[in-house]
Amino acid sequence: MSSINLRKVAFITGATRGIGKAIASRLAREGWNIAVAAKSVTEDPRIPGTIYSAADELRALGVDALPVQCNVMDEDMVKKAAEATLAHFGRVDVVINNASAIHLAPMCDFPMKKFDLVFKINARGTFSVIQAFLPQLQAQGFGHVISMSPPLLTTGVGHSAPYYLSKLGMTFFTLSVAAEHGAKGIKATALWPRTMIESFATVNNHLGEPAMWRKADIQADAVWEILTHPELSHGRAVIDEDFLREVGYTDFERYACVPGSTPPDLNELMGLVK
DSSP states (O other), rough: TTTTTTEEEEEEEEETSSHHHHHHHHHHHOOOOOEEEEOOSSOOOOSSOHHHHHHHHHTTSSOOOOEEEOOOTTTHHHHHHHHHHHHHSOSSSSEEEEOOOOOOOOGGGGGGGHHHHHIIIIIIIHHHHHHHHHHHHHHHHHHEEEEOOOOOOSSSSOOOOOHHHHHHHHHHHHHHHHHGGGGGHHHHHHHHSEEEEOOOHHHHHSSGGGGEEEEHEEEEEEEHHHHHHHHHTEEEEEEEEHHHHHEEEEEEGGGBBBTOOOOOHHHHHHOOOO
């Protein structure tokens, strides 16, 4: 175990690029050690970044970063990633379920192969990661689970129902942590963006254009504020902009990918009733 492991520790899935990497960098700048958990171990020009390159960038910020290969669809790999993290750091303060698969299509155009993929990565993968860390969180009597997933709706269903339902599964499992383990000191929060976020997913899937996106920094800032204000975030499914306003943020233009643009509301784009 490293001599600096009294620092707080974040385990982040999908931390090699996009939102996951932005969150890792934000926490590293605050002095947190990071377990970089993702599948990528070799460079791919289409989606650059590996667990090793991401860990190197985080170490340059003055923290300890552990690259751990982790395909959230593989239960054994998830368990080994959790074990490696705890063996190296001796603790975990937040488990962030960021790894996700996206496929947007109406039901008639949603192949079962894609259906199985989004459920295995989003819902099942999140459950697997949470379950792998729960014994440690219970033993510690503290910790936070954050999943990048939407608020629960009481009315209305939008487009791309299989994808959205798989993301709602993430939220159910996360809020269940709060219900089952909140009295034992374990916090849990679901976090969802107000707008589409610039990432390889939005770029490669041609989801809108830069004027419709915000930088991943807004999600990273929201994660930091969730951890800073657990009394406000615990047991909730929050929208990034709404929660940041709640804790005092007022300048959201700085997150726009195109200066001066006003990105549209993601939930309205998906046809979701609020």
